[in-house]
Amino acid sequence: MKQAVILAGGKGTRLKERLGELPKPLIRIGSRPLLGHHLALCEKYGFSDVLLLLGHGAEKIRQYINEEQKPGLQLRCIVEPRSLGTAGAVFAARHLLAERFLVLYGDLMIRMDLDRLWRAHESMRADATLVVHPNDHPVDSDLVEVDKEGWVRAFHTKPHPPDLFYQNLVNAAVYVVDRNALEPFAALPTPLDFGKDLFPLMLDKGRRLLGYRTPEYIKDIGTPDRYDRVCAEFEKGVIERSALDHPQPAVFLDRDGTLNEEVDGVTRPDQLRLLPGVAEAIRMLNHHGIRVIVVTNQPVVAKGFCTEADIEMIHRKLETLLGREHAFVDRIYYCPHHPDRGFPGERQDLKVECECRKPKPGLIRRAMQELNIDPNMSWVIGDSTVDIATARNSGLPSILVRTGHKGLDGRQPVEADVAFDSLVEAACYVVKKTGRQP
Numbered sequence: 001m002k003q004a005v006i007l008a009g010g011k012g013t014r015l016k017e018r019l020g021e022l023p024k025p026l027i028r029i030g031s032r033p034l035l036g037h038h039l040a041l042c043e044k045y046g047f048s049d050v051l052l053l054l055g056h057g058a059e060k061i062r063q064y065i066n067e068e069q070k071p072g073l074q075l076r077c078i079v080e081p082r083s084l085g086t087a088g089a090v091f092a093a094r095h096l097l098a099e100r101f102l103v104l105y106g107d108l109m110i111r112m113d114l115d116r117l118w119r120a121h122e123s124m125r126a127d128a129t130l131v132v133h134p135n136d137h138p139v140d141s142d143l144v145e146v147d148k149e150g151w152v153r154a155f156h157t158k159p160h161p162p163d164l165f166y167q168n169l170v171n172a173a174v175y176v177v178d179r180n181a182l183e184p185f186a187a188l189p190t191p192l193d194f195g196k197d198l199f200p201l202m203l204d205k206g207r208r209l210l211g212y213r214t215p216e217y218i219k220d221i222g223t224p225d226r227y228d229r230v231c232a233e234f235e236k237g238v239i240e241r242s243a244l245d246h247p248q249p250a251v252f253l254d255r256d257g258t259l260n261e262e263v264d265g266v267t268r269p270d271q272l273r274l275l276p277g278v279a280e281a282i283r284m285l286n287h288h289g290i291r292v293i294v295v296t297n298q299p300v301v302a303k304g305f306c307t308e309a310d311i312e313m314i315h316r317k318l319e320t321l322l323g324r325e326h327a328f329v330d331r332i333y334y335c336p337h338h339p340d341r342g343f344p345g346e347r348q349d350l351k352v353e354c355e356c357r358k359p360k361p362g363l364i365r366r367a368m369q370e371l372n373i374d375p376n377m378s379w380v381i382g383d384s385t386v387d388i389a390t391a392r393n394s395g396l397p398s399i400l401v402r403t404g405h406k407g408l409d410g411r412q413p414v415e416a417d418v419a420f421d422s423l424v425e426a427a428c429y430v431v432k433k434t435g436r437q438p
């Protein structure tokens with residue numbers, strides 16, 4: 001039996017006008033209270049042992065639990081005598097914790113595939129897994145830095161230096177935690193917060209913290225504006241369809257010549273300059289719930305012109321520039337390989353015939369699996385015949401943009417299904433084809 005711990009002690013001061021006398025977890029979204037959505041989520045994914053940590057409004061929440069029969073769930077309530085912080089409240093309920101447990105915040109609207117999350121935590125053997133996601137104002141958010149394998153490497157608290165290139169990733173406040181990994185920290189003074197206090201400390205002490213990156217729906221309802229937006233998105237079905245157990249529409253975007261200026265091999269961040277309209281196009285795709293996935297060949301690594309760390313930094317710059325314009329990519333996949341030998345200083349280990357170098361479909365296949373992409377609702381967009389051939393080899397429709405190589409590189413004998421002068425026009429076409437409302 002899997003365990004979920006729901007932190008439902010929040011006061012909701014800023015929501016007073018919408019709440020009236022209700023505690024925040026009982027605010028309505030659609031036909032049921034927020035807490036009802038959490039319980040339904042737990043039930044759906046087999047988290048049948050539920051610990052509710054209560055504070056403000058505990059009596060009303062107990063009353064709701066008693067009236068709302070949930071035969072599939074074993075519910076227990078614990079009332080905090082005073083505010084201990086999120087981690088402090090969990091420590092106070094230590095005697096009731098399972099070996100491994102999920103933590104949900106009672107003031108977030110959450111719809112995600114909890115099986116996927118749980119499996120990721122188990123397969124990576126993490127001490128704790130933090131769900132992370134991009135947000136539309138990264139520059140004034142606390143950021144999480146995650147390496148290629150997904151391990152958390154640093155927490156960057158705001159304000160950030162103006163010249164920092166960052167991944168657009170913030171802590172979404174959904175966790176899977178192993179009880180044993182917490183034990184050494186149990187005596188810390190309260191109030192103690194997971195995100196601000198405990199996780200940075202665990203990272204310092206060498207604990208294995210996994211960053212689980214997902215495009216699924218996790219949003220705060222803490223102000224009247226945010227609450228109203230969540231209600232509207234619930235009514236439109238945006239929340240339900242964001243979950244990764246539903247196939248997702250996507251665009252697979254080439255990088256050089258499509259997103260940024262073509263310069264014959266970007267090896268340093270200062271060579272990366274976004275093309276006009278790119279942020280606007282990506283923002284439009286973001287707003288319509290279309291996954292944005294970058295797939296790019298970077299043979300500059302195999303050729304020894306730059307390192308994988310340089311590529312990571314170049315991609316941070318890409319995310320930073322997009323983030324400034326409130327746009328984000330869901331994933332970036334790159335092939336560091338190159339088949340032909342003969343460059344001085346080349347990386348012998350990467351001089352191979354791989355399965356990921358476009359026009360091979362390896363990168364796209366991996367992305368389709370990792371993000372449950374719907375092949376009937378996805379497109380490959382690029383500026384070269386290699387991208388068009390990649391689309392064909394992946395069984396997806398292709399869109400040529402007449403930027404960068406403008407499709408005139410002559411490397412593959414293929415023609416695109418459609419062509420546009422800019423990424424904005426291509427994005428409009430995709431949005432129209434999916435029939436998605438913003």
Ligand SMILES: [Zn+2]
Pocket residue numbers: 335336337354355356357
């Ligand atoms: Zn490759």
